[in-house]
Amino acid sequence: MNWVEEILIISGISLDIFASMACQGALVAKIEKKKLVLLCAMTAVWQMAALCMGDLVAVLLEWKVNSGHEAFLGRVLAAAIFFCLGIRLLIKAWKNERIVERREENLGWKRFLMIMMIAGNHSFLTGAAFGLLGIRLQPALIMIVCISIAVVALGMYTGYRLGFEHKRKAYAAGTVLLLLAGVDVIVRYLI
Secondary structure, X not given: OOHHHHHHHHHHHHHHHHHHHHHHHHHEOOOOHHHHHHHHHHHHHHHHHHHHHHHHHHXXXXXXXXXXXXXXXXXXXXXXXXXXXXXXXXXXXXXXXXXXXXXXXXXXXXXXXXXXXXXXXXXXXXXXXXXXXXXXXXXXXXXXXXXXXXHHHHHHHHHHHHOHHHHHHHHHHHHHHHHHHHHHHHHHHXX
């Protein structure tokens, strides 16, 4: 898998963070730069850690059972992970849950931690898929840090300026990217 495909996959899972941050940005009265920098840093570190943990689990599973049949099964599982993540975002886009926009003075840290935990699950699964496919993790770590910082900042400002209406588009774009990643894994590794 080349670096363009890795960027598209990481962008696909990060669009869920963008949508969540747009909802948060729609609620805050003012975006404080220090808190935004802290949010970006926390998200980037958490995403990086989750990606590493997923990769570690996949590498340990591969080390435990090392044969050609299990490698094929691992590739099928990696494609299934991308399809499932894409379908999850499709469902979120379809539901298009409404939020009540009311200004709040501070960002709700409990909500932000929930967003990070959910996004961490996606990164964990993506790291596992990367590990099952034998993708080097170092370039993906750099990509996930940069993309995480960008989607948190852009999501907050998009929500602050335009409201939460763009979350559905973000979910749809993430769906397309992750479903394409699943198809790419099937074409590249299984056929």
